[in-house]
Amino acid sequence: MRKIILPLAAVLTALFASGCAGPDQKLGRGLSNTYEIVRLGEMRKSIEENSVMGRPGYRGYGAVHGLHRSLARFGLGVYEVVTFPIPSYDPICTKSFAPDPVGPESYKPGLIASPMFDTDTYTGFSGGDIAPFIPGSRFKVFDN
Numbered sequence: 001m002r003k004i005i006l007p008l009a010a011v012l013t014a015l016f017a018s019g020c021a022g023p024d025q026k027l028g029r030g031l032s033n034t035y036e037i038v039r040l041g042e043m044r045k046s047i048e049e050n051s052v053m054g055r056p057g058y059r060g061y062g063a064v065h066g067l068h069r070s071l072a073r074f075g076l077g078v079y080e081v082v083t084f085p086i087p088s089y090d091p092i093c094t095k096s097f098a099p100d101p102v103g104p105e106s107y108k109p110g111l112i113a114s115p116m117f118d119t120d121t122y123t124g125f126s127g128g129d130i131a132p133f134i135p136g137s138r139f140k141v142f143d144n
Helices: 002-018 021-034 041-052 061-082
Strands: none
Touching: 021 061, 041 061
């Protein structure tokens, strides 16, 4: 028993002293990529790109390409969530995918319209997004 306590204490001390920024980042990146199946940011981005730079005869290309990229990002996220304790904490597939989830270029969500973020509560003039967490929501109060 005494032979096990000292090496175990040394291993635990090394683990706590080394920090956990790498596994935390990998787990967070994996969870946000896994959420892509619900968020469908890749699909919206691909549909927008196809409609802006549309090619004749490729009407449904944006939806198919976006669904493919969303499913690939979901699989990438599942892989990172499962392997987050294993070293090599750098993002994988950076040539094909950005490390963080993407969305359409035309929409950047802002602060939600809430009294917590209001600038002037006495006059009531403030703004924000009504539902930035809902995909496709673009309604803003006082778009500034």
